[in-house]
Amino acid sequence: MANKKKKIEPAVLKKAKRIHRQTLMFNDMEMGVIMNFCCKYKITKKTKFFREAIISTILQKLEEDHPTLF
Numbered sequence: 001m002a003n004k005k006k007k008i009e010p011a012v013l014k015k016a017k018r019i020h021r022q023t024l025m026f027n028d029m030e031m032g033v034i035m036n037f038c039c040k041y042k043i044t045k046k047t048k049f050f051r052e053a054i055i056s057t058i059l060q061k062l063e064e065d066h067p068t069l070f
C-alpha cells in the first residue's frame with residue numbers, strides 16, 4: 001500500500017494567525033536585486049512576497065524529497 005502523506009495546502013497556511021517573528025538581513029547588492037524585481041513586477045507588499053516565496057520553495061522541496069518505494 002502506498003503511504004499517503006498529508007499535504008499542507010497554501011490556503012490553510014493563510015488562515016492561521018501569524019505569531020512567530022523572523023528577521024532577514026540583506027547586503028546592498030541583494031537589496032538592490034530585490035528592489036529592482038519589486039519595481040519591475042509592481043510588488044508593493046514585500047512581506048507577502050517573501051512569505052509566499054519561502055513557503056512555496058519549502059513545499060516544492062518537500063514534494064521533491066518525498067519517500068519512494070523504488
